[in-house]
Amino acid sequence: MSEMKNYVEDVLALIKKRDPDQVEFHNTVKEVLTSIVPFLEKNPKYKAEKMLERMVEPDRIVTFRVAWQDDKNVTHINRGYRVQMNSAIGPYKGGLRFHPSVNLSILKFLAFEQVFKNSLTGLPIGGGKGGSDFDPKGKSDNEVMRFCQAFMTELYRHIGPHVDVPAGDIGVGGREIGYLFGQYKRIRDAYDAAVLTGKGLTYGGSLTRTEATGYGLLYFVKNMLDAKNISLKDKLVSVSGSGNVATYAIEKAQEFGAKVVTCSDSNGYIYDPDGIDIVTVKKIKEVERGRISEYEEIHPHSEYHEGCRGVWDVKCDIALPCATQEELDLESAKKLVGNGCQVVGEGANMPSTLDAIEYFLRKGVLFAPAKAANAGGVAVSALEMSQNSERLSWTFEQVDEKLKDIMSKIYQNAKQNAEEFGDPDNLVMGANIAGFKKVAEAMSAQGIV
Numbered sequence: 486m487s488e489m490k491n492y493v494e495d496v497l498a499l500i501k502k503r504d505p506d507q508v509e510f511h512n513t514v515k516e517v518l519t520s521i522v523p524f525l526e527k528n529p530k531y532k533a534e535k536m537l538e539r540m541v542e543p544d545r546i547v548t549f550r551v552a553w554q555d556d557k558n559v560t561h562i563n564r565g566y567r568v569q570m571n572s573a574i575g576p577y578k579g580g581l582r583f584h585p586s587v588n589l590s591i592l593k594f595l596a597f598e599q600v601f602k603n604s605l606t607g608l609p610i611g612g613g614k615g616g617s618d619f620d621p622k623g624k625s626d627n628e629v630m631r632f633c634q635a636f637m638t639e640l641y642r643h644i645g646p647h648v649d650v651p652a653g654d655i656g657v658g659g660r661e662i663g664y665l666f667g668q669y670k671r672i673r674d675a676y677d678a679a680v681l682t683g684k685g686l687t688y689g690g691s692l693t694r695t696e697a698t699g700y701g702l703l704y705f706v707k708n709m710l711d712a713k714n715i716s717l718k719d720k721l722v723s724v725s726g727s728g729n730v731a732t733y734a735i736e737k738a739q740e741f742g743a744k745v746v747t748c749s750d751s752n753g754y755i756y757d758p759d760g761i762d763i764v765t766v767k768k769i770k771e772v773e774r775g776r777i778s779e780y781e782e783i784h785p786h787s788e789y790h791e792g793c794r795g796v797w798d799v800k801c802d803i804a805l806p807c808a809t810q811e812e813l814d815l816e817s818a819k820k821l822v823g824n825g826c827q828v829v830g831e832g833a834n835m836p837s838t839l840d841a842i843e844y845f846l847r848k849g850v851l852f853a854p855a856k857a858a859n860a861g862g863v864a865v866s867a868l869e870m871s872q873n874s875e876r877l878s879w880t881f882e883q884v885d886e887k888l889k890d891i892m893s894k895i896y897q898n899a900k901q902n903a904e905e906f907g908d909p910d911n912l913v914m915g916a917n918i919a920g921f922k923k924v925a926e927a928m929s930a931q932g933i934v
């Protein structure tokens with residue numbers, strides 16, 4: 486084994502020894518580090534500087550008790566977290582996730598990914614992630630508000646426009662960001678608009694932020710397909726999820742002329758042979774906060790199937806996993822390829838398992854990895870921070886144009902690095918090297934910290 490492969494293996498062994506239960510974190514670190522070996526071989530100084538050991542250890546992790554009362558005055562205790570992973574190129578930036586599955590392993594994996602994703606955007610933002618094991622599903626608005634206020638009553642000490650700027654993620658949308666911002670403002674007694682992103686348009690939010698991750702995913706996929714002279718028009722597309730990312734991925738795919746036939750939630754999936762009606766999805770999920778099974782009642786010709794994994798059994802040309810981590814395993818990958826799927830674009834974070842990714846690459850599937858393909862959300866968050874600093878609001882078209890440009894540059898950067906390091910269609914390697922390079926250079930320049 487080469488010296489750098491050994492180095493990577495040693496670091497992987499180190500993180501497993503230190504935190505044996507953090508499987509999601511181990512997996513993402515393995516994905517990144519094994520793919521940057523060719524870069525490390527050309528840049529041996531990073532081994533001498535112990536760059537990998539430094540990058541896998543968060544700058545800081547905060548965990549705290551969140552005590553709140555429900556509408557019946559029953560007290561509940563949840564756990565809150567903020568993982569401040571790396572601030573070499575800017576203040577920590579990354580979403581908050583409210584979901585019962587949240588734990589330190591998942592947040593460390595998300596924060597680690599975020600560091601390289603944020604670097605890829607070309608904007609000055611470091612990486613972090615946070616959240617709680619609180620489940621907003623089935624809670625009243627008042628319960629969600631009380632939870633958010635209790636959460637921010639501790640978090641406010643650790644964040645700020647120049648320190649750490651959280652945003653939304655699973656279970657944290659516009660409603661939650663509003664409550665969190667209100668509490669931050671109350672405690673600080675100052676209007677620091679750029680302390681949170683994903684804000685409402687009346688108090689410092691950016692146009693296009695809601696659409697940014699889904700639209701950005703399609704801009705990235707279009708760049709990837711344009712390079713191969715493949716058109717999105719009339720392509721059959723399978724999407725998982727029906728939350729923020731999925732909704733706007735479906736909308737933009739349809740605008741590009743593709744036919745999207747599926748969407749899902751954690752209970753099951755919809756197959757609509759006529760193409761998903763996005764107005765219905767928005768009504769069910771954004772307005773009524775309902776379940777995707779209700780789609781079948783409104784569109785009786787569609788089919789609802791229990792079990793969200795079945796979504797990958799549906800025949801498609803392009804698969805866009807937009808729900809959650811590790812939702813697309815090797816078995817699903819084989820089904821997709823067997824049914825003729827040629828393109829996979831990751832909207833969610835780490836939706837494909839490591840063996841599924843290896844399989845896609847081996848089979849010549851055009852694969853757009855999450856940290857590049859879904860970077861549009863955080864990129865527009867950074868643009869929201871810029872608008873807050875300027876005290877100006879840009880138009881939808883201005884932000885959308887910038888988003889298109891950023892996604893195109895991310896694609897070019899990943900592609901160029903994939904070519905330079907000898908595997909031209911491997912955008913996993915290309916994106917990882919491109920993201921790593923900038924952070925490593927900045928850390929190196931800043932000395933041993």
Ligand code: NDP
Binds near residue numbers: 654728833
């Ligand atoms: P939402 O909460 O808006 O939607 C999440 C969707 O995924 C829902 O349809 C949800 O269904 C489904 N889902 C959640 N957990 C599971 C599960 N365990 N199994 C199957 N389905 C599940 O979140 P977002 O759309 O914002 O985020 C989706 C993904 O995209 C996440 O991986 C997130 O980290 C990533 N991402 C989000 C960004 C953003 O800007 N929002 C930016 C970059 C990445 P249900 O309603 O049943 O829970």
